[in-house]
Amino acid sequence: MAADAKVEARTARPGSPPPSAPLTERQEARRRRILHASAQLAARGGFDAVQMREVAESSQVALGTLYRYFPSKVHLLVATMQDQLEHMHGTLRKKPPTGETAAERVAETLMRAFRALQREPHLADAMVRALTFADRSVSPEVDQVSRQTTAIILDSMGLGEPGAGHPTPEQLSAVRVIEHTWHSALITWLSGRASIAQVKIDIETVCRLIDLTDPSGTAER
Amino acid sequence: MAADAKVEARTARPGSPPPSAPLTERQEARRRRILHASAQLAARGGFDAVQMREVAESSQVALGTLYRYFPSKVHLLVATMQDQLEHMHGTLRKKPPTGETAAERVAETLMRAFRALQREPHLADAMVRALTFADRSVSPEVDQVSRQTTAIILDSMGLGEPGAGHPTPEQLSAVRVIEHTWHSALITWLSGRASIAQVKIDIETVCRLIDLTDPSGTAER
DNA sequence: ATCAAGTCTGAAACTTGTTCTAGATTAGCG
DNA sequence: CGCTAATCTAGAACAAGTTTCAGACTTGAT
Numbered sequence: 001m002a003a004d005a006k007v008e009a010r011t012a013r014p015g016s017p018p019p020s021a022p023l024t025e026r027q028e029a030r031r032r033r034i035l036h037a038s039a040q041l042a043a044r045g046g047f048d049a050v051q052m053r054e055v056a057e058s059s060q061v062a063l064g065t066l067y068r069y070f071p072s073k074v075h076l077l078v079a080t081m082q083d084q085l086e087h088m089h090g091t092l093r094k095k096p097p098t099g100e101t102a103a104e105r106v107a108e109t110l111m112r113a114f115r116a117l118q119r120e121p122h123l124a125d126a127m128v129r130a131l132t133f134a135d136r137s138v139s140p141e142v143d144q145v146s147r148q149t150t151a152i153i154l155d156s157m158g159l160g161e162p163g164a165g166h167p168t169p170e171q172l173s174a175v176r177v178i179e180h181t182w183h184s185a186l187i188t189w190l191s192g193r194a195s196i197a198q199v200k201i202d203i204e205t206v207c208r209l210i211d212l213t214d215p216s217g218t219a220e221r
Numbered sequence: 222m223a224a225d226a227k228v229e230a231r232t233a234r235p236g237s238p239p240p241s242a243p244l245t246e247r248q249e250a251r252r253r254r255i256l257h258a259s260a261q262l263a264a265r266g267g268f269d270a271v272q273m274r275e276v277a278e279s280s281q282v283a284l285g286t287l288y289r290y291f292p293s294k295v296h297l298l299v300a301t302m303q304d305q306l307e308h309m310h311g312t313l314r315k316k317p318p319t320g321e322t323a324a325e326r327v328a329e330t331l332m333r334a335f336r337a338l339q340r341e342p343h344l345a346d347a348m349v350r351a352l353t354f355a356d357r358s359v360s361p362e363v364d365q366v367s368r369q370t371t372a373i374i375l376d377s378m379g380l381g382e383p384g385a386g387h388p389t390p391e392q393l394s395a396v397r398v399i400e401h402t403w404h405s406a407l408i409t410w411l412s413g414r415a416s417i418a419q420v421k422i423d424i425e426t427v428c429r430l431i432d433l434t435d436p437s438g439t440a441e442r
Numbered sequence: 443a444t445c446a447a448g449t450c451t452g453a454a455a456c457t458t459g460t461t462c463t464a465g466a467t468t469a470g471c472g
Numbered sequence: 473c474g475c476t477a478a479t480c481t482a483g484a485a486c487a488a489g490t491t492t493c494a495g496a497c498t499t500g501a502t
Binding site: 047129132133134135136138139142143146170173174176177179180181183184185187188191192193198201202205206208209212213 | 398409433
């Protein structure tokens with residue numbers, strides 16, 4: 001078919017550099033199918049249930065093609081996480097947190113995200129395990145996830161879009177620490193070593209760091 | 222059976238419940254050999270270099286036996302970490318940190334541990350990856366590692382042995398958050414996404430939480 | 443000394459992630 | 473339209489974790 005001719009890139013290699021070349025419609029559709037199958041398998045069964053052969057089959061793609069799009073299972077799951085995170089960010093944007101202080105708002109946002117994850121614990125398992133198991137070859141993708149998470153947190157602090165105040169180095173470090181806590185607390189919850197209540201407490205605890213690093217009074221509404 | 226009377230346990234199943242039954246000398250020796258081989262392979266090559274067949278061969282044990290002692294690669298590496306942590310705790314005990322505040326002492330202790338890990342980055346990689354990748358079947362062992370880490374931190378705060386003050390719930394939460402940060406920061410460093418300096422800053426940042434939760438003035442020397 | 447139960451060994455088999463190959467399709471282009 | 477390069481497919485092949493099995497060896501008890 002002479003169809004979807006134009007927009008095409010001969011040398012499209014979806015895997016290597018992130019969006020190195022624009023994809024044709026069919027390629028975009030394949031990519032979507034793959035991510036969908038991945039999320040679906042992950043949602044019931046977690047990390048182990050995402051088997052590359054099954055993903056390939058259920059997204060109607062040859063195994064080799066799957067590997068061309070996502071060079072490893074971890075790459076695939078991290079990409080799945082990116083996908084879900086975008087959703088989440090969009091959702092959160094619509095209903096911003098209402099707390100008085102920045103710390104409260106961040107905690108509120110993270111708890112909201114946590115509740116979303118609780119609805120699909122297996123999916124959460126697959127994504128988080130992939131994220132922390134990722135080695136250097138996945139760094140760019142993991143970094144992207146990290147930036148996205150940072151953006152969500154800064155947003156909820158009120159430092160997101162307006163471009164008003166640049167966050168101070170102390171604040172950035174606090175945000176990194178919050179992310180660390182967030183990931184690690186999720187892991188302890190997923191592996192059954194911490195209760196939901198404990199995760200909540202830890203998140204609230206770490207969020208207090210924010211007020212501690214507030215350069216002036218910007219944390220207050 | 223009135224059997225397995227004395228020191229020996231006929232029914233010794235090293236794997237299942239942690240130290241369910243005492244091991245014979247030869248079993249103890251096997252266990253040591255295995256852990257040693259594991260650490261050695263990990264030290265050069267990290268997680269991937271610890272291949273079960275190689276561990277078995279280089280510890281002079283059949284593959285099946287290796288699996289009887291450690292039911293999975295992750296179990297093996299987590300046990301390796303327990304082993305190393307004991308070392309570390311012993312070493313740290315000898316030279317307690319000297320900082321003025323509890324926060325300083327904890328940060329000092331963690332940075333010392335971090336420096337030790339930097340000497341064997343591959344080993345650190347293997348252990349930390351195993352730890353965060355562990356699923357529920359490894360929970361007891363991972364929990365043990367966590368308790369050991371908590372003990373080290375409480376020790377350096379000055380709440381360890383004396384039995385003087387029980388830590389408050391807030392302090393325990395702060396310690397948990399510190400552990401979260403510690404693990405997660407290690408991961409970002411190991412995967413090349415954060416510099417040593419950044420890890421240092423994050424540790425110092427999170428340790429400030431301690432002074433924040435100090436019930437009175439006990440943090441001061 | 444002998445026995446029963448439990449352990450260890452060596453080797454093969456199975457599983458799932460990853461790689462490779464030959465041939466069919468598709469895309470961009472003159 | 474017809475060519476060429478890239479992509480996709482089906483399927484075999486390979487690697488490392490894990491399981492399984494028959495037989496040799498140990499251990500503690502009779």
